[in-house]
Amino acid sequence: MQRRIFLRNTALSLGALSLADQKVLASFFQQQAWKMKTIRNDIGYFTEKGGTIAYLINKKGIAVVDAEFPEPAQHLIDELKKLSDKPFDLLINTHHHMDHTAGNIAFKGLVKNVAAHENSLTNQKRVAEQQKNEDKQLYPDITYVDSQTFSVGKEMIKTYYFGAGHTNGDSIIHFQHANIAHMGDLVFNRRWAFIDRTAGASIKNWIESLNKTLSTFDNDTVFIFGHAFDPEKVTGNKEDLRAMQDYLAKLLDFVGKEIKAGKSKDDILKEKSIPGVTEWQGDGIERGLQAAYEELTA
Numbered sequence: 001m002q003r004r005i006f007l008r009n010t011a012l013s014l015g016a017l018s019l020a021d022q023k024v025l026a027s028f029f030q031q032q033a034w035k036m037k038t039i040r041n042d043i044g045y046f047t048e049k050g051g052t053i054a055y056l057i058n059k060k061g062i063a064v065v066d067a068e069f070p071e072p073a074q075h076l077i078d079e080l081k082k083l084s085d086k087p088f089d090l091l092i093n094t095h096h097h098m099d100h101t102a103g104n105i106a107f108k109g110l111v112k113n114v115a116a117h118e119n120s121l122t123n124q125k126r127v128a129e130q131q132k133n134e135d136k137q138l139y140p141d142i143t144y145v146d147s148q149t150f151s152v153g154k155e156m157i158k159t160y161y162f163g164a165g166h167t168n169g170d171s172i173i174h175f176q177h178a179n180i181a182h183m184g185d186l187v188f189n190r191r192w193a194f195i196d197r198t199a200g201a202s203i204k205n206w207i208e209s210l211n212k213t214l215s216t217f218d219n220d221t222v223f224i225f226g227h228a229f230d231p232e233k234v235t236g237n238k239e240d241l242r243a244m245q246d247y248l249a250k251l252l253d254f255v256g257k258e259i260k261a262g263k264s265k266d267d268i269l270k271e272k273s274i275p276g277v278t279e280w281q282g283d284g285i286e287r288g289l290q291a292a293y294e295e296l297t298a
Contacts, residue, residue: 034072036076040222043178043180045235046079048068048076049099051066051099052182052225053067055080060086061086061087061089063157064076064092066103069102087112088107088111089111089113090115091111092114093116095117095169095170095171096124096169097167097196100184100185102136104139115141115150117144119167120140121139121169146161147161154177155175157174163202163208164202166201167196168202170209178222182223183224183226185227191227191282193288197291197295201295203251207249210248223238223240225240246276247274247280251289252292254275255268255289258271265290
């Protein structure tokens with residue numbers, strides 16, 4: 001019953017999308033077991049419903065990256081309060097999608113600052129206005145263009161923006177001392193990606209963004225992924241980034257060849273696989289095919 005109610009409410013909040021898009025996107029938000037796990041040093045991840053959350057607890061304060069939905073966000077807050085009496089200094093959103101920002105409201109009156117890329121804020125406001133739920137938002141009060149650095153105790157947290165990818169406002173959040181980078185939805189680990197053309201997504205630049213990511217971080221970096229087909233694999237290494245990059249490149253190449261061969265959009269969307277892509281699973285392959293078609297024919 002709870003799962004049916006959750007999916008119903010999720011679909012209602014996706015009013016700006018078509019019914020077909022709602023069904024695909026809702027599949028990304030499947031209810032998972034509530035899980036908290038320490039990764040390294042003072043940093044761990046939390047999963048329940050929506051995009052993976054990262055959290056930092058140290059002697060000076062608490063920082064959180066992404067917020068899922070209000071209910072799981074409150075679960076996280078309650079658990080963090082059991083572990084620490086330090087203040088909530090910072091909440092950072094990797095991008096605007098509701099499975100990463102709807103839970104912001106649970107931090108209202110609790111967290112000192114909320115930060116995001118300026119495009120993420122613009123997108124969040126636009127979607128909230130479309131859905132007429134501005135009263136359910138806690139918007140970022142700090143925005144940046146390329147990069148910004150924050151400190152919470154000994155941990156330095158640096159944001160990176162490499163241009164359009166999954167949306168036009170995706171940030172990578174790097175905990176420098178621990179060497180952990182939250183990729184947001186720039187990596188759907190072995191799961192067909194949602195590519196949001198309505199928010200300025202670019203598959204071509206997404207591939208380049210992953211190139212920049214690979215050159216920015218070292219081989220000891222632990223990466224956190226927004227989503228994964230296997231819920232136990234929301235963290236990984238550079239090989240997972242290269243696999244994501246390869247999938248996107250083959251998606252773009254395949255759709256380009258289909259267009260040149262005279263295939264219609266409808267024919268392309270009927271495809272059930274992408275040549276050379278063997279590890280990606282789940283629902284939603286048509287979202288990527290459609291996004292690639294629209295990008296190549298724009």
